[in-house]
């Protein structure tokens with residue numbers, strides 16, 4: 001069968017290997033497997049969310065509230081904006097898709113860092129647009145600006161702050177200086193999937209979402225419940241922007257795009273900030289152990305503002321071999337070899353999981 005030609009150059013997104021697959025492939029007992037591959041919260045989600053979901057499950061026969069009133073109110077309060085400034089998606093993934101569908105097409109280009117969140121390119125290509133990447137793997141705003149100025153057909157720019165899969169993060173004031181120079185008709189997507197972590201580690205990375213979207217009518221800020229809030233399985237994310245942008249994105253949203261349970265999970269998660277802050281504190285104290293481990297073992301890492309860390313190897317070791325050897329011992333990490341980087345990305349686990357990671361790594 002002949003499919004649309006945009007599919008020809010499209011790769012299927014390779015998600016982190018699920019635990020079930022490692023059980024099947026390597027015959028390892030499920031309890032001996034640690035998944036440190038998808039930046040999920042190793043402490044799960046707030047117990048208050050689980051409690052609320054038990055009750056909410058009784059409403060499984062009813063369609064969810066398509067206005068998403070309560071969740072939008074919760075988010076509006078959190079960011080001190082109006083409900084009209086918010087769109088909710090099945091993960092912020094879906095909002096990325098809406099954003100691209102709203103602005104990109106075969107006559108336009110999309111600009112992003114060389115090594116950044118894979119879905120920008122995948123959804124981008126689906127629109128037929130050209131993908132432009134900066135020469136540097138990490139975000140370099142001089143390169144972004146230079147490319148923006150020489151490619152007048154750029155309709156969407158992605159800034160991942162902090163960046164997945166590398167973990168670096170630009171200072172917010174530099175981001176402001178950059179956006180000042182961008183035409184108001186170019187959509188700037190600011191992906192804050194790990195903002196909750198970054199702002200705890202360094203106040204210079206904190207984004208005041210209300211201020212940003214008020215100053216810049218062309219910015220779409222993205223957030224998610226999948227990382228710090230521990231709700232990856234619930235598929236709940238959101239975008240915050242000017243009413244004009246949100247209105248346009250809503251035209252692309254199908255009704256009931258997230259489930260009754262996902263809505264409830266998001267609503268309750270927002271109410272338990274204490275849980276999230278505890279997780280973030282533990283995340284950064286555990287990250288120090290990885291930094292020390294890297295130095296002890298003679299390899300480098302990228303300082304990270306997220307819940308993962310990238311370990312960088314020189315030519316002697318190959319990241320794909322290391323990832324594969326860890327997998328055989330039941331530890332799932334992400335090899336970044338496909339990005340042309342000799343690097344593995346490891347999600348920071350619980351203290352016990354991390355101790356096991358170090359022990360098994362040393363035994364390889």
Ligand SMILES: *Cc1c(COP(=O)(O)O)cnc(C)c1O
Nearest residue numbers: 091092093117164193224226237
């Ligand atoms: C995880 C992630 C997302 C999307 O997560 P959802 O589960 O779809 O909400 C978006 N951007 C980045 C950079 C991410 O790492």
